[in-house]
Amino acid sequence: MAYFRSHVLVSVDPVCVEKGAYQLFDALQDEIVRQGLVDEVQVLETSRIGDPEAEGPDLMVYPEAVHYANLSVDDVPFLVEEHFLKGRVAEKYAREIAVSTDEELSAPQAKEVRIVLKNIGEIDPLNIEEYIARDGYLALGKVLTEMSPEETIQVVLDSGLRGRGGAGFPTGLKWRFIRNAEGNHKYMICNADEGDPGAFANRRVLEGDPHSVIEGMIIGAYAAGSHQGYIYCRAEYPIAVKTMKTAIEQARNLGLLGDDILGSGFSFDLEVRMGAGAFVCGEETALMASIEGKRGEPKPRPPFPAQKGLWGEPSNINNVETYSNVPQIILNGPEWFASLGYEKSKGTKTFSMAGDVKNTGLIEVPFGITLQEIIYDVGGGIKEDKHFKAVQTGGPMGGCLPEAFLDLPMDYEALAEAGSILGSGGLVIMDEDTCMVDIARFFMEFTQDESCGKCTPCRVGTRRILEILTRICEGKGKPDDINTLRYLCDQINENSLCGLGKGAPNPVKSTLEHFLDEYEAHIFEKRCPAKVCKALIRFEIQEDLCTGCTLCARNCPVDAITGERRQPHVIDPDICIKCGICEQLCPYDAIEIN
Amino acid sequence: MAVRVKEGQDVRKIVRTLVEQHGSEKAELIPILHEINGQFGYISDEAIKELSEQMTLPTSHIYSVATFYRMLSTEPRGRHVIQFCESAPCHVAGGRLVWEKLQSELNLSKGETSEDDKWTLLTTSCLGVCGVGPVMIIDNDIYGNVAPEQVPDILGNYE
Numbered sequence: 001m002a003y004f005r006s007h008v009l010v011s012v013d014p015v016c017v018e019k020g021a022y023q024l025f026d027a028l029q030d031e032i033v034r035q036g037l038v039d040e041v042q043v044l045e046t047s048r049i050g051d052p053e054a055e056g057p058d059l060m061v062y063p064e065a066v067h068y069a070n071l072s073v074d075d076v077p078f079l080v081e082e083h084f085l086k087g088r089v090a091e092k093y094a095r096e097i098a099v100s101t102d103e104e105l106s107a108p109q110a111k112e113v114r115i116v117l118k119n120i121g122e123i124d125p126l127n128i129e130e131y132i133a134r135d136g137y138l139a140l141g142k143v144l145t146e147m148s149p150e151e152t153i154q155v156v157l158d159s160g161l162r163g164r165g166g167a168g169f170p171t172g173l174k175w176r177f178i179r180n181a182e183g184n185h186k187y188m189i190c191n192a193d194e195g196d197p198g199a200f201a202n203r204r205v206l207e208g209d210p211h212s213v214i215e216g217m218i219i220g221a222y223a224a225g226s227h228q229g230y231i232y233c234r235a236e237y238p239i240a241v242k243t244m245k246t247a248i249e250q251a252r253n254l255g256l257l258g259d260d261i262l263g264s265g266f267s268f269d270l271e272v273r274m275g276a277g278a279f280v281c282g283e284e285t286a287l288m289a290s291i292e293g294k295r296g297e298p299k300p301r302p303p304f305p306a307q308k309g310l311w312g313e314p315s316n317i318n319n320v321e322t323y324s325n326v327p328q329i330i331l332n333g334p335e336w337f338a339s340l341g342y343e344k345s346k347g348t349k350t351f352s353m354a355g356d357v358k359n360t361g362l363i364e365v366p367f368g369i370t371l372q373e374i375i376y377d378v379g380g381g382i383k384e385d386k387h388f389k390a391v392q393t394g395g396p397m398g399g400c401l402p403e404a405f406l407d408l409p410m411d412y413e414a415l416a417e418a419g420s421i422l423g424s425g426g427l428v429i430m431d432e433d434t435c436m437v438d439i440a441r442f443f444m445e446f447t448q449d450e451s452c453g454k455c456t457p458c459r460v461g462t463r464r465i466l467e468i469l470t471r472i473c474e475g476k477g478k479p480d481d482i483n484t485l486r487y488l489c490d491q492i493n494e495n496s497l498c499g500l501g502k503g504a505p506n507p508v509k510s511t512l513e514h515f516l517d518e519y520e521a522h523i524f525e526k527r528c529p530a531k532v533c534k535a536l537i538r539f540e541i542q543e544d545l546c547t548g549c550t551l552c553a554r555n556c557p558v559d560a561i562t563g564e565r566r567q568p569h570v571i572d573p574d575i576c577i578k579c580g581i582c583e584q585l586c587p588y589d590a591i592e593i594n
Numbered sequence: 595m596a597v598r599v600k601e602g603q604d605v606r607k608i609v610r611t612l613v614e615q616h617g618s619e620k621a622e623l624i625p626i627l628h629e630i631n632g633q634f635g636y637i638s639d640e641a642i643k644e645l646s647e648q649m650t651l652p653t654s655h656i657y658s659v660a661t662f663y664r665m666l667s668t669e670p671r672g673r674h675v676i677q678f679c680e681s682a683p684c685h686v687a688g689g690r691l692v693w694e695k696l697q698s699e700l701n702l703s704k705g706e707t708s709e710d711d712k713w714t715l716l717t718t719s720c721l722g723v724c725g726v727g728p729v730m731i732i733d734n735d736i737y738g739n740v741a742p743e744q745v746p747d748i749l750g751n752y753e
Contacts, residue, residue, distance in 0.1 A: 104725040197681030200722035235628065235665055236721050276624055277664030279719055293623035294655075295662040354683030354724040361725050396682065428682050442685055450719070452662075557698070579694065581742075 004042040006084060010059045012045045015052035020072065024057045027076040037084050047124045050097045058095070069095040104361045105204060109378045113340060113348050116201075116324045117364045120208035125243055128250040131211040137256055139330035143219050144264040149179060152223040156326065158334035160346030165191055165282075165319035166394060166423040167499075168345070168412040171220075171326075174316055177306040178224035181314035188221040188229035188268075189310065189317045192244075193287060195234060195279040196395030197446065198426035201350035201362055202320040206233065206240035209324065210247035214270065216323030218261065219330065221268040224316050229268065232287050234275040244272050279450035283498045284309075284317045286452070297454045298498035319424075321350060342368025345411040349425055356383045356431035365410070372406040375429055387432040390514070392439075394423025396446045397503025399510030400436065419510050421503065435532035436515040437522050441469035443507040447500065458501030461492040465508060474535045477523035485512060531593040534578045538594045543568040545590035552582035552591065606644040608633065613648040620651065623659060627666050635675075636667040664719065672707045674752050676700075677718035677731045684727035688741075692728045693717075695742035699749060712752075 010016075010025045028043050050058050055069035066089055068079065075093060082090040102121060108114055123130035131137070143152050157172030178186055190213060194202040205213060217229050233241050248270050251257045259267045273291050280286045281296035288310045290296035309315025325347060329337045338346045345367035351374065354360050358380035365374065371391060375381065382388050390400040399420030401408065408414055415422050430439065448462040465488050468481050489505035489512075496502045512519060521527045528536040541552075541561075546568040553561040553569055560576040563569030571582070583591040612629050616622040623645075630641050637660045646653040660666045678693055702708055702715040723729050726738030737748055 104723075194722065195719060197720035198683040198724050199720070200724060203722045236719065273621075274625065274628065275663070276628060276666050277719065278662060290624065291621060293620040293659070295658055297662075352724065354727070355686040360683075392682070428686060430686065434686070439682075442682065446681070580691065 004040060006041045006064075007062045008041060008043045008059055009046035009049070009062065010043065011047065011049045011052065011057060013048040013052045013056065016048075016056035016058065019052075019056045021057040023073050024059070024071055024076070027073040028059075028080070031076050031080045032084070035080055035085060037080070041084050047127065047130075050095065055095060064089075067095050067097050068093040104200065106359065106361060109359075109363065111369060111373055111377055112364055113366050114364045115328050115348050116205060116212070116321050116350055117209075117362065119212065120204055123209070125208050125210055126246055128211060128247065128254060131209070135331060136211050136327070137215055139327035140215050140218055140256065141262060143222055143330055144262050144266060149223045149225060152219060152330075153179065155334050156223070156329060159329045159337040160334075160341070160344070161322065161325055161329060161337065162345065162412065163319060164321035164325070164349065164425075166421060168422065171318060171322055174306065174318070175220055175224040177304075178226065178314050178316045181306055183314040185228060185311075185313045186224060186226040187310045187313060187315040188217055188224065188226040189284075189287070189291075189315055190217055190229065190231040190320060190323055191282065191284065191287060191317050192231050192233040192237075192240065192320050193275050193282040194237075194320070194424060195282045195450075196424040196426050198354045198428050199352045199395055199424040201352050201425055203237050203240050204362055205320050205324050206237065207243050210243050211251065212324040212327060213244075213320055214247060214251055214257070216318075216326035217270065218257065218268050219326050220316065220318065220323065222266055226316065227268050229270045230291055230310070231270065231272045232275065232281070232291055233272060234281075235277060236275075241272055241274055248272065278452070280452045280498070280500050283500060286498070287317070288315065295452075297452050298500075300497055321425075340366045342366070342409055342411050344413060349410065349422070351410075351425045351427050353379050353427045353429065355427075355429040356386065356434075357381070357427075357429040358383055367411050368409045370407050370409055371401070374410070374427065375406070379429070382429070382431050384431075388429070389432050389434050390430045390436065390439075390511075392420075392428040392430070392443075392507065393426070394421035395426040396443050397421065397500065397506050398423050398426070399506045400430075400439065400514065401510065402514040404514075419513065420506065433530055433532070435473075435528055435530035436511045436518050437469065437528075438473055438530075438532050440508045440511045441466065441473055444469055444504070447504040451500065451504070455495075455497040455501060457492045457495040458497070458504060461488050461496075462501075462504050464488055465492075465505070469508070472519065472522045473528075473533045475522070475526045475533070477519075479523065481523060482512065482516070482519055537578060538573055539571050539576055539578060539580075539583065540592050540594055541569050541571055542590050542592050545588050547588055547590075549587070551585050551587065555581055555585055557581065605634070605638060605640045609641050609644040610648060613645070618649045620649070623649065623651065623656065624663070627656075627660055627663075631666050635671045636669055638668075642668075670707070670711075672711050672714035674712060674733055675714045675716060677716045679719075679721055679727065679729045680717040681720040681724070681727075683720075683724035684729055687727040689728035691742045692730070692740050692745065695745045696730075699745050 012021050032038055032041050049060055057071050058069040060067055079090050153172045153175050161171045162168040231244055257269055275281050278296045281290045283298045284305055285299040286296040305315045341347050348364050348366050350364045352362055363378050390402050392398050392400045405418055408418055412422050444466045448466045451458045451462055453459045489509045492505050493502050518529055521529050531537050548566040558575050558577050560572045561569050612626050616626050630637050642653050642656045645656055660668050700713050707714040728740045729738050
């Protein structure tokens with residue numbers, strides 16, 4: 001084997017190719033031959049290096065790790081002479097690599113453990129070989145050649161893996177139900193309809209590590225005895241849809257999908273199906289109706305999808321993150337997976353942090369970690385060092401938990417007991433300036449809007465709740481409203497058809513329980529303690545602080561502010577629309593909200 | 595979302611081509627409706643009638659599906675469609691002020707189309723880019739970390 005003193009890696013990213021990367025590659029080869037360096041310098045292709053739009057075509061020289069950018073064929077003789085003959089960096093073309101910062105996913109923090117997110121940002125998702133180079137499809141090979149379907153199910157059961165969509169049903173058990181169910185066909189479905197506002201973990205997995213999902217699905221299909229699968233992805237994620245389609249195509253070309261996978265005799269194929277903007281389609285029966293080309297309305301269960309699912313056949317539905325865990329469990333063993341986590345919740349969970357926390361974005365932590373650790377150690381605490389007020393876990397149907405719950409371990413059971421849910425792993429963190437009645441109203445607006453309308457408790461009940469909350473925020477709350485809200489919450493929770501309706505009252509119920517004083521202040525004192533509800537606040541200028549700089553008056557959209565230059569100004573409350581612009585702009589903090 | 599097909603093009607012919615490409619199984623209905631919506635900006639009665647014939651599905655079924663999903667429209671939309679994310683993370687990050695600015699700047703409320711057919715103002719469910727909220731999409735362009743004072747400039751980018 002030849003040893004080279006230098007390796008030149010030319011980026012053949014599609015954008016670089018368009019800008020002449022291959023011509024550059026050929027010119028380099030020729031020049032290296034011409035200079036007699038062919039035994040010393042090797043030219044290779046690589047994927048993206050820097051920003052291809054700004055820096056392409058570009059290349060890296062190793063072992064020095066010098067990045068040369070914006071190269072053309074004409075630059076090659078000079079570059080080769082300088083760098084490889086004279087042995088000095090051709091400064092003219094050398095560029096620092098423009099590191100693009102990932103606002104959603106930073107380097108792992110101290111308390112993180114990455115299983116599902118381990119490949120994201122590390123591999124080129126559009127190149128199956130990069131996944132394979134990181135042990136991709138090794139688990140599939142092991143399962144197909146060394147394990148029976150029943151053994152596969154047992155490993156997944158032993159690992160303690162539970163549904164990451166939020167329900168927490170043991171995955172192995174689900175697969176066993178399908179295996180034992182009677183039917184002409186059995187379907188494997190991936191729920192990639194990540195609709196919860198604030199949750200984007202699944203999108204990052206689909207876009208960044210699509211093959212981990214595909215591999216997990218094939219393993220599941222082998223265990224459950226299915227030969228056809230569907231990935232139902234929401235249409236709001238166009239890049240995820242495109243990436244999955246490319247990944248499926250690449251897997252098919254390598255014989256990892258289709259007939260007789262890896263010569264094992266087992267056949268399975270996959271298709272991507274797109275939603276069209278309906279939150280309720282994340283509910284499994286609604287999702288299947290949507291794949292069939294119908295309105296995405298839920299059906300009563302039983303029959304469960306494992307008995308009668310897609311087109312009336314036994315169907316298995318797992319979430320993106322659930323499937324993505326499977327190859328790692330097969331490779332590292334169930335004991336490894338079960339050693340991570342807490343009580344009945346094993347492994348890790350991704351959380352999407354949003355709201356008033358310093359480090360927003362995606363994290364992956366072992367179950368059992370406390371909210372305190374997530375928000376302060378991983379999340380860096382509250383923005384502007386304000387005071388923590390509440391966190392809503394699990395998306396729009398989750399409860400809002402106050403400070404007293406900060407030491408709650410993240411775990412399916414513990415969260416349920418606290419009146420919230422794990423859900424899809426969304427965490428909306430709220431600081432002291434948040435009005436909890438307004439937040440409850442806001443979430444109810446969402447569920448009301450997304451209610452499919454099929455069952456009365458959800459369709460009518462959520463509207464009644466929304467009306468009452470709106471009235472409270474407008475300062476028109478009635479003394480009996482709190483009791484009515486509690487009654488409605490219980491009725492909707494007990495009598496709705498699907499999880500959307502059953503979960504819809506959670507934000508109201510939890511805020512009533514933990515922040516009752518705020519409801520009472522709105523209703524009885526006509527006061528919004530967080531100074532958010534417009535009908536209950538008034539903007540005033542403090543005379544002693546106002547310098548008469550006129551900044552507020554010039555920017556007021558309705559000309560409600562008047563006053564002489566260098567004299568304290570006044571806001572006319574009858575004209576003021578309470579937009580808050582003056583308060584944001586005032587350099588002297590002279591605007592007070594009362 | 596910007597309309598790609600001009601008035602007067604043969605709706606029925608395009609629908610027939612789409613059914614040929616996708617096949618006429620019921621499961622293809624939503625993908626086909628997506629395409630029609632993308633090409634015409636909305637799903638017209640004529641398109642529904644033609645689809646009904648080609649796919650042997652009742653018009654009532656097609657209409658019920660077309661009206662169920664938020665991304666499909668049975669009403670004509672403006673040349674540019676603004677979708678503002680109304681989800682909690684964007685709301686908490688100051689989305690309300692941006693939403694108010696959009697409404698006042700365009701003089702439109704949620705779901706309305708301007709008289710000159712230039713703008714349609716909609717809200718959307720979470721786009722999953724919550725790290726950069728408030729977020730909005732105009733046609734296919736996505737804008738993150740939007741502040742109210744940027745709204746006029748952003749709108750000015752569109753003819």
